[in-house]
Amino acid sequence: MEIQTKVDQSIHEHTFFQGVKDCLPTLLGYISIGLAFGVIGITSNLSVLEIFLLSVLVYAGSAQFIFCGLYVAGAPVSVIIITTFIVNLRHVLMSFTVAPHLTRYSSLRNIGFGTLLTDETFGVAVTKLSKENRLDGNWMDGLNLTAYLTWIASCTIGGLVGKWLPDAQGLGLDFALVAMFVALLVLNLVDVGKNKLMHYLKLIGWMAIIMYILSYFLPGHLAVLIATVIVASIGVVTEK
Amino acid sequence: MTTTVAMVLIILGCALVTWLPRIFPFMLVRNVKLPNIVLRWLAYIPVCILSALVIESLINSEGKFVTLNWVNVCAFIPTLLVAIKTKSLSITVVIGVVTMAIIRNFT
Structure with missing residues (x-):
């Protein structure tokens, strides 16, 4: 098969x-x-x-x-x-x-x-x-x-x-x-399947919060880069 | 249709610093086997980077406080719904552009 x-x-x-x-x-x-x-x-x-x-x-x-x-x-x-x-x-x-x-x-x-x-x-x-x-x-x-x-x-x-x-x-x-x-x-x-989807949606929530905070002191392109590094790490740590 | 040597050199400098980050990972992964944890981390990059780019367009950091960019948020909502409903890249792009044109011209 x-x-x-x-x-x-x-x-x-x-x-x-x-x-x-x-x-x-x-x-x-x-x-x-x-x-x-x-x-x-x-x-x-x-x-x-x-x-x-x-x-x-x-x-x-x-x-x-x-x-x-x-x-x-x-x-x-x-x-x-x-x-x-x-x-x-x-x-x-x-x-x-x-x-x-x-x-x-x-x-x-x-x-x-x-x-x-x-x-x-x-x-x-x-x-x-x-x-x-x-x-x-x-x-x-x-x-x-x-x-x-x-x-x-x-x-x-x-x-x-x-x-x-x-x-x-x-x-x-x-x-x-x-x-x-x-x-x-x-x-x-x-x-991605139901369980994984929930995980991803939570990560997008994190992304919104972190992007918001970073935007106070970083230009957009740097906020995108750093927020991505942080949230992908949260993804690995919180995955089941 | 002219330029100067100085300008060409600046452009070449910019070309080099945008080229190296793009090709470096392609060269590295040929010679080094990435550890499993790195591969798992990389699996999150697509959703993270795409959501970061979308969120970047929805916030306005010009003023003292970071606020929502309401015009983009208003166009974003129908665009998101169409994307979920149709799962089509081209339809979503067209609807997004039309929605934005309507918002800009009739509000």
Whole structure:
């Protein structure tokens, strides 16, 4: 029976194209935030080329926005780089979560998986993981490359045509990202079973309390990072 | 469509510090077998980080007191209900955006 399941799994290896398809629901988020970034970049006196380079090389929404803010404020280079580092430090946790499921692939491919990891692709990947308990390299590449190319295109187009775009806030497009996180959170809780669900809901309660307290003295991105470390530890300690 | 050497260097610096945290764990787990307790801890990261990101968007820490961001909370509730009901990423995103557009334009 178990052997049969294993055979079935190898037959149904998730393809590159399936990864592209699973990325599609997140694209509205990438497109709206990317366009918004292009507009902010231009108003922060960045050139379209610089906007393009940031989206290709930094490839991190929140870090890119903060880059603009600091650049406009005339912050020293060291501050810009250190802040970018801190804002993206949560990727360490995300990579650590995903990486153990992809060790069967080469170093080079693993560098590829890590390089293109974002909040959103992480969310989609762990949702896949919670459903099927495994990840396939080609599927990851399809997911990652679709997100990456969409992000670069959206940022660059935002920089080129930003002046003529309608106000994204009025259209509610900036909320696409939050809505996506909500959906990914729910999808991660769907298959966990009743006892575990109660445990997770309690942890989310802890998360709300700890995020609230930390927000008094930490910027949002650091509060997210530290609260995650604390609550995951509470999770391990309180599990039955 | 121009830039300066200085700017390219800043961007490269930022690229390096966002790249290393992303690839370091992928390199480490190839060479080191993570202890069981770490793997159990990592199993909590998805729900923790996703809920932290959602909660971050629901609070407003600009003022003296940390308060709820009511506009986002109002859009969050129907979005959450739709997510639970449909379990669909795309439907949830569309409903979330439409709800937010309605709140911003009619209140």
